[in-house]
Amino acid sequence: MAEGLDAPGVAAVLKRVATRHPRVHCLTNTVAQNVTANMLLAFGAIPSMASHPEEVAAIAAGAGAILINLGTISPEGERAIPKLLDVARERSIPLVLDPVFVELSPLRMRLARDILQLPGVAVRGNAVEMAALEAAMAQAQDVLRVTTGRIDQIEGPGRSYRIHHGHALMTKVTGLGCASSALVAACAAVEPDPAVAAAAALTAYGIAAEIAAGRAAGPGSFAMHLIDALASLDQATLTERMT
Template sequence: MNAFQKSFDTATVSSVLARVAERRPRIHCLTNTVAQNVTANMLLAFGAIPSMASHPEEVASVAAGAGAILINLGTISPEGERAVPKLLEVARAGGKPLVLDPVFVELSPLRMRLAEEALRLSGIVVRGNATEMQALAPRFALAPSATRVTTGRIDRIEGPSGVVDIGHGHPLMTKVTGLGCASSALVAACCAVEPDPVLAAATALTAYGIAGEIAAERSAGPGSFAMHLIDALAGLDQATLATRMG
């Protein structure tokens, strides 16, 4: 167990979550059409505020007041392609945290090009599954300050401040469309209030994973699981975190 893992405890997670609830950061999400609704609901349950403007002529002005930005490439459109550089510039000029979700980047030269543009942003956080992160691995030379968040049965977070593995979650989280995309938005919400992106990502995935465990205990299948996940995320408290984190 590394030094970061040893220092990552219930009090740390609770502190970051309390700041999200207190400050209610707005997270600007350029995200895929499949995941918009669930992403917005998860952010609200988490204590954050979603905004979803995607038109290239307004996206910069809407994102300028946000606490953090999410770029999700899941259903990238011609308008989205033009919006991405504008969001990158808002993040660069304003020093805003930005999370990239490189959905299916391994399948599309367009997505790979947009991901490469994003990786030139200092301090970026990239949240993807193992296949997506493996496809991007050679490009991380462009982003020595990036935090890499690889989600799966065990989530691994690697960044400038250390490495941490998160073992919370439930298989039903892979059976509902958009839940992975929503996790990227929760990482962005924590990044809006916590300057260490490794700690922010670890907090978001711990809270989300524990909420998934609780939801699975209450549900009969994927449909009711999605409903219970929102409730469980909204109802997380320090006592629950302490019990589940051990």
Template sequence: MSAPRSYAQDLPRQAADLLDRVRTGSPRVHCLMNTVVQKLVADGLSAIGAVPSMTSSVEEVQAFVRKADALVVNLGTLDAQRREAVGLALDTAAEVEKPWVLDPAHCDYSPLRAAFAQELLARGPAILRANAAEHLLLEVPSDIVGVRTGEEDRIDLSARTAMIGNGHPFMAKVTGTGCLSGAVIAAFVAIGDDRFIAAASAMLVMGVAAEIAARTMRGPASFGIELLDVLYRLSAQDIAQVARCR
């Protein structure tokens, strides 16, 4: 069997193009999101030009998903109501053919959460974004883009692969940067024609922005603020100069 082909050579240009399309197209992303990180995720989506919404109300979630261009399902702060909301949201996403991203946050901590994440994978997300421990625990169907985060992020779909070396250790010091990555992926897949390229481009944008933000930070708090500012002003030249992908 041949090794997976790398699609990274043209990725900086593609990432810059997709970021520009998000800024001009303002896709709506509905986030069933960890309640701890909702503000950071909403601010991050707004910074790149997307339009966030966050309700997990079982009475309203289907209406919000119908108006959205993409959905991200994050399993942080999971409870019975959120499980019900996820089911309703995915019913609607399937009905109106909206792409969605699964972030199985901390499924490696809880067998019940891991089982729920596996059930959700059977419902056909466009993309799975998970860290190595979460990713290895799950059986990922071959037709789903797998984004495995770590010191080097790996994006796979069948025989296609991209490796991204950008990022900064302070991403682990600010709660919600990983959750924001999942939401940015959803924004990119909402306007992208190729979900593999959309996922890889979103991860490259986040990694490059983190490295640039780290240049002027003073600590975790200022890093979080700088990250939002850099996402807002990130240019094609920034991406081309800082990108490390293969």
């Protein structure tokens, strides 16, 4: 269940994604690009993944949300980040940060701190990553903390949720955590309350994972079934799984 967000609430956000087809611009982990794009498409959103510093601003300018994932940061990606921050600031585009392994790299920590200078960033990471960034997030303005794990925790200004859905197989396929950040971004593109957006995205993703696990023979087929389950989610399924 999602504490404080009901099935109609989740379904309403998902319907807006499916109807509006927001584009999510992803500067993301090269390991996760394919699965991220496929999950966004299954969700009803449109992925774009330009990373060249000379074009990234023009392409991101028309996006509904921006994702910055530090998982395989490159010199080119490092130069692109300030351009994405400028676009997000000038056009009030929601931005999600996925601080992959930020605790291991001074470069990633510096980039994450730079990104957190932008007000209203949603940070989606695991417990270790979020703990490493706590000092920087404490100084940030209107940051949304989205900590994923056995129970996902969402903490924002004046609102919090705990999501009790998902499956252990989600940790056995590379890129699925990165893809969850993109789904949070997709929902943020159509839902003005970032905490509600994150709760809707993670609830849908977790329920799709539970359905996929029941059909899968192992991690490989789980990923395939997860895409199918995400694409076919409806309010009746959400209601059944959330009660």
